[in-house]
Amino acid sequence: MDGIPDDELVAAVAKGDESACRELMKRHLGRVVALARRMLGNQADAEEIAQEVFLRVWKHAEKWEPGRAQFSTWLHRVGTNLCLDRLRKQGMDDLDAIPEPASEDPTPYEAMAQKDVARRVDAALQQLPPRQRLAITLSHYQGLTNIEAAEVMEVTVEAVESLLGRARRALKAALATEKDELLRRMNTGA
Amino acid sequence: MMNAGPITLERLDELLSAYGADEAGWPAGERQAARELIAASAEARRLLEDARALDTLLSAAPVEEPSEELVERLMAARPREVPKELPQARRGAGGAKKGGGLRGIAAALWPYGSSAFPAGALAASLVLGIALGTSTGISPIATNSGATTTAAATADTTDDQLIAIALADPSYIEEWTQ
Known part of the structure; x- marks a missing residue:
C-alpha cells in the first residue's frame, strides 16, 4: 500500500x-x-x-x-x-494572549524536569501564545510550507511569517541562558 | 518579498528568524537569493549558524508515538464493508449447487425464496398452537374459577402479542439467514 x-x-x-x-x-x-x-x-x-x-x-x-x-x-x-x-x-x-509566566522558584518536580533538555524546550513552547505556538508547530515540527501553514491557519503568508518570527524570538530569549549548556549536553549526549 | 533578485542581510535575518536554517522551509521565491548571500557573506553564515542552533534545540522537544490503544479504538470504530450480495441460498435452486451442506438442502427444498421462511412459519405455528390451546380451555390449567379466568385472559393478551411479533416483524427472519 x-x-x-x-x-x-x-x-x-x-x-x-x-x-x-x-x-x-x-x-x-x-x-x-x-x-x-x-x-x-x-x-x-x-x-x-x-x-x-x-x-x-x-x-x-x-x-x-x-x-x-x-x-x-x-x-x-x-x-x-x-x-x-x-x-x-x-x-x-484570547489566542494571542501571553500565558502567565511559570514561577521563578521551581518545585522539586520542575527542578527535576528541567534537567531534561526536551522538557525545558517543551516548557518554553508551552509558554508561547497559542497562535505563535501553532505557527512554529506547523512550520518547524510538522514541516508545512509557509503557504500550507497559512491555509491551515486561515491567515496570509505574511501573517504566518510574522507569527513565526515572534515565536522564534521568544523561544530564543526563553532558552538563551541555557542555550550553550543545552547544546553541549545534546552534542555530548549527557 | 517574492522577487528573484538579491536580498539584504536584514531580509535574510527575517527569513532565518521566521523559518529557521532549513532552506526547505524558506519561501520558494527567495530561496536562491538567500543561498547566494550566505555563500558570499560571513555575517550571513553567522546568522545561519545561529538559526541552526535554535533549530537543534527546538527539535529536542518531546513527541511520543500514538498508543496502541488509540490505534485499536480507531480500528474498532472504522467504517464497515456493506455486503453487496445476499446469501447464496436465496438465489434459488442454482445456488444450491454451490451452497452445500444444510443451506444447500434447504434451498433445494424451498427454491422460491428464503430458506428461513418455512422455519419462521413453523415457529409461528407453534406459538399460535400454544396460544389457542391456552385460550380454548384445552389446557388443564383453565378451570371455572374466577381467579384462573383472569389469569387465562392475561395469558391470551401475552400470547396475542407474541404471535403479532412473530408474524409482523420480518427483520428477525432476516437475522436467521446471517
Missing part, C-alpha cells in the same frame, strides 16, 4: 477496507498526535484530539473529493481547529 495516494486510501476507507484504514493511520496518526501534543502540552489530550480527527475521517470518507484539497493539509486544519477549541474552553479566550 506504500505507493497508493492518500485520496485512493480514503476512498477505500469509505468502503470499509481494513488495510486502508491501517495504512492511513500509519501515515498520518502520528503527525496529528504530534500536532496536538505540541499545542496542548500533554499526550492524553493529544490522543483525544487525534481520535476525534480520525473519527471524522471515518465518518466523512465517503464524501471526500479527490483533488479538491490535500488530505494531510485537511487533517492539519481539522486538528488545529479542535486544538484551538480545546484551548478556548480551557479559558484561553
Whole structure:
C-alpha cells in the first residue's frame, strides 16, 4: 500500500477496507498526535484530539473529493481547529494572549524536569501564545510550507511569517541562558 | 518579498528568524537569493549558524508515538464493508449447487425464496398452537374459577402479542439467514 495516494486510501476507507484504514493511520496518526501534543502540552489530550480527527475521517470518507484539497493539509486544519477549541474552553479566550509566566522558584518536580533538555524546550513552547505556538508547530515540527501553514491557519503568508518570527524570538530569549549548556549536553549526549 | 533578485542581510535575518536554517522551509521565491548571500557573506553564515542552533534545540522537544490503544479504538470504530450480495441460498435452486451442506438442502427444498421462511412459519405455528390451546380451555390449567379466568385472559393478551411479533416483524427472519 506504500505507493497508493492518500485520496485512493480514503476512498477505500469509505468502503470499509481494513488495510486502508491501517495504512492511513500509519501515515498520518502520528503527525496529528504530534500536532496536538505540541499545542496542548500533554499526550492524553493529544490522543483525544487525534481520535476525534480520525473519527471524522471515518465518518466523512465517503464524501471526500479527490483533488479538491490535500488530505494531510485537511487533517492539519481539522486538528488545529479542535486544538484551538480545546484551548478556548480551557479559558484561553484570547489566542494571542501571553500565558502567565511559570514561577521563578521551581518545585522539586520542575527542578527535576528541567534537567531534561526536551522538557525545558517543551516548557518554553508551552509558554508561547497559542497562535505563535501553532505557527512554529506547523512550520518547524510538522514541516508545512509557509503557504500550507497559512491555509491551515486561515491567515496570509505574511501573517504566518510574522507569527513565526515572534515565536522564534521568544523561544530564543526563553532558552538563551541555557542555550550553550543545552547544546553541549545534546552534542555530548549527557 | 517574492522577487528573484538579491536580498539584504536584514531580509535574510527575517527569513532565518521566521523559518529557521532549513532552506526547505524558506519561501520558494527567495530561496536562491538567500543561498547566494550566505555563500558570499560571513555575517550571513553567522546568522545561519545561529538559526541552526535554535533549530537543534527546538527539535529536542518531546513527541511520543500514538498508543496502541488509540490505534485499536480507531480500528474498532472504522467504517464497515456493506455486503453487496445476499446469501447464496436465496438465489434459488442454482445456488444450491454451490451452497452445500444444510443451506444447500434447504434451498433445494424451498427454491422460491428464503430458506428461513418455512422455519419462521413453523415457529409461528407453534406459538399460535400454544396460544389457542391456552385460550380454548384445552389446557388443564383453565378451570371455572374466577381467579384462573383472569389469569387465562392475561395469558391470551401475552400470547396475542407474541404471535403479532412473530408474524409482523420480518427483520428477525432476516437475522436467521446471517
